[in-house]
Amino acid sequence: MLTHDLLFFQEKDCETHNGEGFESPALDALLTDLAKVNNSRDRANRLFQWLIHPVQDKSFFRDNWEKKPILIQRQNPDYYKGLFSTAEFDHILRNDDVQYGVNLDVTSYTNGKRETHNPPGRALPYTVWDFYESGCSLRMLNPQAFSSTVWQVLSILQEKFGSMAGANVYLTPAGTQGFAPHYDDIEAFILQLEGKKHWRVYNPQSEDEVLPLVSSCNQDEIGQPIMDVVLEAGDLLYFPRGFIHQADCLPDAHSLHLTVSSFQRNSWGDLLLKLMPAALETAMEEDVEFRKGLPLDYLQFMGVQNSEKEDPRRDKFIAHVEGLMKKLVSFAPADAAVDQKAKDFLHDCLPPVLSAEEKASSVYGAPARWGDGEALDVTVQLKGQTQIRLVRAGAARLCGDGETVSLCYTTENSRVYRKEEPKSIEMKAEHIDAMEFLIHSYPKFVSVASLPCEKMEAKMSLAELLFEKGLIHTAEPLTAE
Numbered sequence: 041m042l043t044h045d046l047l048f049f050q051e052k053d054c055e056t057h058n059g060e061g062f063e064s065p066a067l068d069a070l071l072t073d074l075a076k077v078n079n080s081r082d083r084a085n086r087l088f089q090w091l092i093h094p095v096q097d098k099s100f101f102r103d104n105w106e107k108k109p110i111l112i113q114r115q116n117p118d119y120y121k122g123l124f125s126t127a128e129f130d131h132i133l134r135n136d137d138v139q140y141g142v143n144l145d146v147t148s149y150t151n152g153k154r155e156t157h158n159p160p161g162r163a164l165p166y167t168v169w170d171f172y173e174s175g176c177s178l179r180m181l182n183p184q185a186f187s188s189t190v191w192q193v194l195s196i197l198q199e200k201f202g203s204m205a206g207a208n209v210y211l212t213p214a215g216t217q218g219f220a221p222h223y224d225d226i227e228a229f230i231l232q233l234e235g236k237k238h239w240r241v242y243n244p245q246s247e248d249e250v251l252p253l254v255s256s257c258n259q260d261e262i263g264q265p266i267m268d269v270v271l272e273a274g275d276l277l278y279f280p281r282g283f284i285h286q287a288d289c290l291p292d293a294h295s296l297h298l299t300v301s302s303f304q305r306n307s308w309g310d311l312l313l314k315l316m317p318a319a320l321e322t323a324m325e326e327d328v329e330f331r332k333g334l335p336l337d338y339l340q341f342m343g344v345q346n347s348e349k350e351d352p353r354r355d356k357f358i359a360h361v362e363g364l365m366k367k368l369v370s371f372a373p374a375d376a377a378v379d380q381k382a383k384d385f386l387h388d389c390l391p392p393v394l395s396a397e398e399k400a401s402s403v404y405g406a407p408a409r410w411g412d413g414e415a416l417d418v419t420v421q422l423k424g425q426t427q428i429r430l431v432r433a434g435a436a437r438l439c440g441d442g443e444t445v446s447l448c449y450t451t452e453n454s455r456v457y458r459k460e461e462p463k464s465i466e467m468k469a470e471h472i473d474a475m476e477f478l479i480h481s482y483p484k485f486v487s488v489a490s491l492p493c494e495k496m497e498a499k500m501s502l503a504e505l506l507f508e509k510g511l512i513h514t515a516e517p518l519t520a521e
Contacts, residue, residue, distance in 0.1 A: 177218025
């Protein structure tokens with residue numbers, strides 16, 4: 041059984057905040073303002089504060105994050121206006137290659153039975169809306185691949201979480217339910233965009249379901265809800281991974297909501313999965329105690345078939361294992377393990393959405409073009425006095441594997457999750473200090489000449505490489521020579 045202090049929250053412990061009367065900018069105005077914010081980390085903090093408004097960032101992470109649900113009722117149906125809509129859903133079906141099972145799921149939950157109704161092939165409006173009219177729910181699995189606004193919001197938030205920010209869109213007909221009670225392996229933010237939906241949230245049912253490693257199948261044993269609420273347009277509901285939930289539409293309204301998710305497989309244990317094999321490999325290389333042979337007779341007193349034996353050799357064997365485990369700590373390459381996690385994160389990331397000014401001052405705004413039967417304005421010259429900086433704080437990171445140092449980056453990632461292979465450049469030794477300097481200088485612009493390389497040629501070659509990869513932009517747009 042769970043301990044009450046650790047896990048069981050009474051309904052009064054599930055916070056509800058009323059945001060009526062608190063001023064917060066409309067999303068389109070906010071995104072316009074955020075484009076003017078100099079530092080992408082500040083941008084992420086401001087967008088997240090808008091997401092949970094009027095709750096304050098510090099109190100949310102202190103009281104709710106990974107701990108308990110929170111409901112924010114705003115009495116403002118236009119709060120998320122411009123983020124996503126049923127009209128945009130229909131537009132995407134008509135104009136984009138939406139595939140059943142890849143981009144869209146058709147589901148139902150009737151009489152305790154959850155079913156998926158995906159036919160093969162492309163999801164076209166004629167069939168999709170017929171499913172909807174028949175009482176099926178529609179789940180768009182990666183709206184960021186089709187919606188530029190959802191892409192922009194998630195690409196900013198991923199710098200807040202230090203973990204991939206993903207999303208699903210759920211459209212549910214009035215009077216129906218699309219999914220069985222279950223829990224997820226992500227931190228979930230439910231943004232009610234249109235209509236309304238009835239939600240019930242339940243405590244984890246065992247210690248193993250607290251902050252679980254994987255999502256559950258349909259849950260039969262769920263207990264009594266700790267939260268039983270109706271979300272209306274403009275409201276937000278957050279619950280941590282492991283909290284069982286189910287939602288159904290009321291008879292008088294459809295529901296459209298967007299779930300923003302993050303922190304999948306981003307625990308201390310996941311870091312240790314990277315760290316422990318590396319620590320053991322180093323220990324075996326550097327400490328003879330790890331290379332000494334096992335006792336000749338260890339199979340006679342160890343293992344499941346010998347686990348009930350009273351044998352002093354067992355105690356000695358286990359004590360020796362414990363001693364080696366303690367020694368293993370001193371070989372733990374924490375920085376290298378973090379770099380391995382960072383590589384995974386950068387592979388997961390969405391590419392940044394650049395403002396018009398950033399595009400104009402980056403490779404995407406370079407004047408090279410085709411005209412009069414030839415390539416024109418191809419040569420754009422970076423100079424020593426050219427001021428440069430990374431396009432985002434999190435756009436690139438130096439990662440080491442013990443032998444080489446690579447620059448992992450996000451600018452060439454796809455809007456579709458891991459569609460592209462991880463992007464990285466093996467760094468030349470003469471460029472490593474300069475790259476570290478450029479990363480730590482953000483958000484300041486620095487001159488190419490100030491990069492700490494011994495030769496000007498090395499400074500220029502690094503700047504040109506980063507410019508070509510879309511990793512930096514200049515303080516002023518470059519012109520052709």
